[in-house]
């Protein structure tokens with residue numbers, strides 16, 4: 039990455055981190071993926087049970103392999119997937135990315151089943167959000183636009199969904215049962231519980 043772009047990204051992340059603090063969330067600047075992995079590990083105690091939702095960012099970070107006390111509901115077969123996902127709400131730590139984060143420090147997410155946004159709102163005692171600098175948007179409207187155009191098409195392809203955005207790259211505001219991944223739109227604008235939501239912003243492009 040060009041050094042000037044890297045420095046501009048760093049300043050942008052530091053601006054977002056200040057705004058996260060105002061919203062009851064703790065932000066961390068991570069220069070590299072390795073620094074992000076180390077930060078995540080430093081936030082998790084050995085006795086804490088960790089779960090996560092599906093996330094290309096977490097896969098690219100390679101953090102799951104570094105953890106041993108885990109409950110992974112993402113590998114459950116379809117017939118037990120719902121019940122297994124419910125159990126993730128009772129774990130100690132939830133790892134996730136965010137579909138977008140605004141310059142003002144709001145986390146913006148669209149979810150199909152709702153388990154990921156549910157865990158971000160309530161349940162796990164600690165939520166660790168890891169996101170590349172590519173997830174930062176000017177505001178909430180830009181975040182939603184980013185999600186529909188940048189995040190949903192590859193996510194639908196990843197999940198094998200036959201949605202308009204997966205076929206053409208353009209959102210058609212679909213409502214097809216079992217196909218749409220846009221069931222719930224949640225903006226986290228404040229954390230009511232201090233020291234619960236920790237947001238790592240990485241000076242690199244990760245996920246989509």
Ligand code: SF4
Pocket residue numbers: 185186187190191194201202203204208209210211212213217218219220
């Ligand atoms: S509403 Fe449907 S078409 Fe639009 S982004 Fe979501 S899944 Fe894709």
